[in-house]
Amino acid sequence: MKRQELHVAAIQNGTVIDHIPSEKLFHVVHLLQLDRMKSAVTIGYNLPSTKMGSKAIIKVADKFFTDDELNRLALVTPNASLCIIRDYEVVEKKQVCLPENIVGLVKCPNPKCITNNEPMSTRFTVTGGGTLKCRYCNHEEHLENIQLL
Numbered sequence: 079m080k081r082q083e084l085h086v087a088a089i090q091n092g093t094v095i096d097h098i099p100s101e102k103l104f105h106v107v108h109l110l111q112l113d114r115m116k117s118a119v120t121i122g123y124n125l126p127s128t129k130m131g132s133k134a135i136i137k138v139a140d141k142f143f144t145d146d147e148l149n150r151l152a153l154v155t156p157n158a159s160l161c162i163i164r165d166y167e168v169v170e171k172k173q174v175c176l177p178e179n180i181v182g183l184v185k186c187p188n189p190k191c192i193t194n195n196e197p198m199s200t201r202f203t204v205t206g207g208g209t210l211k212c213r214y215c216n217h218e219e220h221l222e223n224i225q226l227l
């Protein structure tokens with residue numbers, strides 16, 4: 079085990095999300111709905127990181143997220159790394175990758191868009207240059223400027 083990981087207690091089984099920029103921690107909590115989770119969630123915040131200056135780590139005991147859930151994280155933390163832990167051992171490492179379609183997670187910035195005026199899910203297509211395109215009004219927004227629902 080690397081020394082920096084000792085900042086947060088080890089878990090027996092579950093998922094570790096590392097290299098989260100500290101300022102994005104609460105977005106990650108929101109995207110994974112950790113506030114509604116029944117299993118133990120350990121959060122390390124403002125931990126020193128040689129690569130990032132300051133980072134956050136989240137450990138969720140007894141929880142294995144689907145790829146769909148994890149890929150949401152790419153919206154706010156494209157460089158997060160994930161470790162799947164079984165019996166205190168890392169059995170799998172994953173990187174998040176942006177899905178092609180984003181449904182019900184991001185608000186359309188166009189006030190005239192139907193999704194802002196009707197009770198319906200937003201839908202975006204991810205385009206090449208790091209932008210999201212609304213499927214209803216074609217508004218494009220760079221990932222850095224998106225607003226989560």
Ligand SMILES: [Zn+2]
Nearest residue numbers: 186191212215
């Ligand atoms: Zn729209």
